[in-house]
Amino acid sequence: MISKNLFCILAFACFCFTAFATSVNSGIYVKHTNSSISNKTSIPFFIHSSTDFSVLVLTTAPIYPNSSVSITWDSFAGFHEPATLVLTNLKDPNFLYNQITVNDNGIATIDLNDFGDLNTTPGYFNISVSNKFGSGSSKTFTVLSKDELKITLKKSRLRYGKQVGISWQPINTMGLANISIIRLSNGTVSSIESNMADSGFLN
Numbered sequence: 001m002i003s004k005n006l007f008c009i010l011a012f013a014c015f016c017f018t019a020f021a022t023s024v025n026s027g028i029y030v031k032h033t034n035s036s037i038s039n040k041t042s043i044p045f046f047i048h049s050s051t052d053f054s055v056l057v058l059t060t061a062p063i064y065p066n067s068s069v070s071i072t073w074d075s076f077a078g079f080h081e082p083a084t085l086v087l088t089n090l091k092d093p094n095f096l097y098n099q100i101t102v103n104d105n106g107i108a109t110i111d112l113n114d115f116g117d118l119n120t121t122p123g124y125f126n127i128s129v130s131n132k133f134g135s136g137s138s139k140t141f142t143v144l145s146k147d148e149l150k151i152t153l154k155k156s157r158l159r160y161g162k163q164v165g166i167s168w169q170p171i172n173t174m175g176l177a178n179i180s181i182i183r184l185s186n187g188t189v190s191s192i193e194s195n196m197a198d199s200g201f202l203n
Contacts, residue, residue, distance in 0.1 A: 053136025055129050062144045065118035068111050073129040073136060075106025083108075083131040087115040090124040090140060104131045118143055124175070142175075167201040 033040045058070040071085065083104040087097040097115040102108040110127075112118055122145040128137040154165030166179065177198040180191045193202060 053129060053134055055127065055136040055138040057127055057138045057141050059141070063112070063141060064144055064146050065112055065122070066146065067143075068109055069127075069141075070107065070109045071127060071129065071138070072107045075104060080104070081132055083129055085110065086128045086130070087112075088126050088128065088137075089121055090126070092121070095121075112143065119146055163203065165201070165203050169200060 033042075053074045055071065055073045058072065059067065063069065073083070081104045082101045085100040085102060085108070089095055089097075100110060100114055102110075122143050124140050125143055126138045126140050128135055130136075151166060151168045154167075175198040176195045177193070178191070178195065179193040179202060180189050182189050196202070
């Protein structure tokens, strides 16, 4: 005679094998058992995503600190639970911005100001979304400074062919900068440097 305990172990092993051997989407499930003598449904349980969510930040450039962005991610229809949005500055990934909680319906429009003050930290960012089933991060996007760059020239007069030192507040040292001069009399633009490191100075 097979004991009830052994029957439970066999049933659990069979269920685990079925769950892992079959491709199952993440979400909320119940286990329903239908036998010749009874029917029973378990309490709800979660199956987490085995891969990162697809998170997209939808916006048109340029993005300023006071901009709004639309975010989409893999949603789980019919389950109204919160999702947490986290902003990360790639230059300083340990800096903590405000977390934003929204309904886990797969789409949200967020004011970047809601994450905190981005005016002093323009640069490269991404947004991650997490819920009870897993998490994922968007691709990198650039937040521009709302103020014009402050540029300083070391000399106000120089002879043709001589170098002039230029310094500015870099937007992000991970990025690139292009420098050109404009002749005020006719608007002619001459390139000085292209795709140089955004270091904040040029000698």
